[in-house]
Amino acid sequence: MSAVVQPERRRLLVAMLEELVEKGYPGVEVEAAARRARLQGTEWSAWFADKDACLFEAFEQLSHELREAILVGCAAGEDWPSRVTGGLRSLLAALAERASLAEALAHGFPAIGPAAQARYQAFVESLAPLLSPGREASMAEGDLPAEVELLAVGSCEALVFEEIRAGRTAKLPELVPAILFSVLVPFIGAAEATAAMEAERRRTSTLPAGTG
Amino acid sequence: MGTWGAEPPERRTTGIAAFTPPSERERLVAAMAASCAARGYAATRIADVTAAAAVERISFEQHFADKAECALSALNETLAEVTRVVAGATGPERADWEKLLGALRALLELLAARPSAAQLACAEARQSMPPEAYALYASGIRVLVALLDRTRAYASVAAPASATRGAIGGAEALIRRELLAGRAERLPGLLPDIVYGLLVPYLDQREALRYAELARETVNEGG
Numbered sequence: 001m002s003a004v005v006q007p008e009r010r011r012l013l014v015a016m017l018e019e020l021v022e023k024g025y026p027g028v029e030v031e032a033a034a035r036r037a038r039l040q041g042t043e044w045s046a047w048f049a050d051k052d053a054c055l056f057e058a059f060e061q062l063s064h065e066l067r068e069a070i071l072v073g074c075a076a077g078e079d080w081p082s083r084v085t086g087g088l089r090s091l092l093a094a095l096a097e098r099a100s101l102a103e104a105l106a107h108g109f110p111a112i113g114p115a116a117q118a119r120y121q122a123f124v125e126s127l128a129p130l131l132s133p134g135r136e137a138s139m140a141e142g143d144l145p146a147e148v149e150l151l152a153v154g155s156c157e158a159l160v161f162e163e164i165r166a167g168r169t170a171k172l173p174e175l176v177p178a179i180l181f182s183v184l185v186p187f188i189g190a191a192e193a194t195a196a197m198e199a200e201r202r203r204t205s206t207l208p209a210g211t212g
Numbered sequence: 213m214g215t216w217g218a219e220p221p222e223r224r225t226t227g228i229a230a231f232t233p234p235s236e237r238e239r240l241v242a243a244m245a246a247s248c249a250a251r252g253y254a255a256t257r258i259a260d261v262t263a264a265a266a267v268e269r270i271s272f273e274q275h276f277a278d279k280a281e282c283a284l285s286a287l288n289e290t291l292a293e294v295t296r297v298v299a300g301a302t303g304p305e306r307a308d309w310e311k312l313l314g315a316l317r318a319l320l321e322l323l324a325a326r327p328s329a330a331q332l333a334c335a336e337a338r339q340s341m342p343p344e345a346y347a348l349y350a351s352g353i354r355v356l357v358a359l360l361d362r363t364r365a366y367a368s369v370a371a372p373a374s375a376t377r378g379a380i381g382g383a384e385a386l387i388r389r390e391l392l393a394g395r396a397e398r399l400p401g402l403l404p405d406i407v408y409g410l411l412v413p414y415l416d417q418r419e420a421l422r423y424a425e426l427a428r429e430t431v432n433e434g435g
Contacts, residue, residue, distance in 0.1 A: 025254060026254075106339070107339055110340060111253075111340040113254055113255050114250070114251065117252070117335060117339065118392055121392050125389060138417075140417045140418065144421075145404065145405040145408045145409075145424060147402070147405040147409075148408075148409075150382070150386055151383070151386070151406075152382065153385060154386065155378035155381045155382040155409075156378070158378060158381020158382075158385075159378050175374075177372070178372035178373070178375075178378075179374070179378070181371065181378075182374065182375060182381075182382075182413070185413050186382070189412065189416070189417035190368070190371060190413055190414060190416075191368070191369055193413075194369040194371065
């Protein structure tokens with residue numbers, strides 16, 4: 001999928017996911033999403049073969065944007081743990097800003113069926129290679145387990161998923177320190193992960209409310 | 213179509229049950245799990261389930277009020293079996309390490325033997341089924357968290373309250389990957405990495421790696 005999406009098309013994709021969350025898969029119609037997106041004319045009706053094609057592209061677009069947010073967040077850190085911290089902050093902020101889209105990502109879209117669930121799983125797995133540089137940051141004697149990246153990503157996904165399901169998406173940024181621990185610990189061990197978590201707690205406690 | 217349906221229930225973990233023909237209800241529950249795994253809960257129709265179980269619609273209605281009740285029964289039975297095998301592997305006479313290893317091994321073997329039920333419990337209930345199913349899934353996770361949180365007693369650092377839940381999430385990601393890819397038979401082979409993921413929040417990293425290696429030897433020995 002192209003990384004650059006026309007504004008009208010993107011508005012329709014976002015509207016489809018919002019419709020999905022509000023109405024559930026059986027109730028979603030591209031026409032209703034087009035009205036929600038305030039699209040003029042009928043050009044949009046030729047963009048997708050059917051509502052499934054539109055929903056799947058909407059999911060791909062959302063997952064692409066979240067991945068981009070992570071990469072931007074990771075860019076600033078001086079060492080591996082601080083790059084992970086930046087990526088995690090950026091991801092949780094992006095989800096918190098778009099609670100209904102987060103709900104679509106975690107629950108509404110995968111509920112469509114096995115193909116959608118496979119796409120969700122593929123998105124989760126696609127984040128694992130981003131953590132591979134953590135192997136070089138490890139001080140462990142001997143090789144880390146083969147699955148250490150997915151263990152870390154899965155930890156993050158589970159904790160984020162539960163907050164979304166509980167309706168606490170807006171508060172996700174408050175969980176950066178605790179989730180950071182779970183992401184770092186398979187690579188650098190409990191002592192180093194705890195130190196990084198505590199440093200992040202100190203940082204957020206000194207920030208004005210709502211800016212963490 | 214055979215007398216007991218085109219698709220018999222996936223093999224049981226006890227030898228005794230294998231000699232007992234499955235009841236109508238058992239066939240319906242197994243067929244529901246299989247259909248949810250293949251088509252997803254949303255696309256599963258009662259007609260799919262009754263056809264696979266070789267059961268009349270009227271019989272389905274004698275056992276279940278609707279599709280959701282049948283699916284929740286399948287989920288409940290899977291969670292009950294998980295609880296049974298985990299409890300069986302964690303006898304009080306065993307050391308904590310043996311309990312953990314035994315419970316994880318039994319759990320992975322159960323999920324490998326019952327891929328449809330595993331997918332229902334690990335994927336469908338979490339993301340695709342009615343809220344009652346998610347509540348059951350969440351209660352099963354809470355049981356596992358309570359069991360694994362005992363490892364905190366060995367911790368030298370103050371891990372966050374969510375550490376065990378996060379570690380279980382890591383294991384779930386590996387399990388779901390194999391289930392959704394149709395590779396349930398590989399689940400027991402994940403034991404070493406899952407052991408590592410569950411222990412490393414609390415133990416020294418070298419110790420966690422050592423226990424993962426012990427788990428690998430167990431897997432390799434098939435013992």
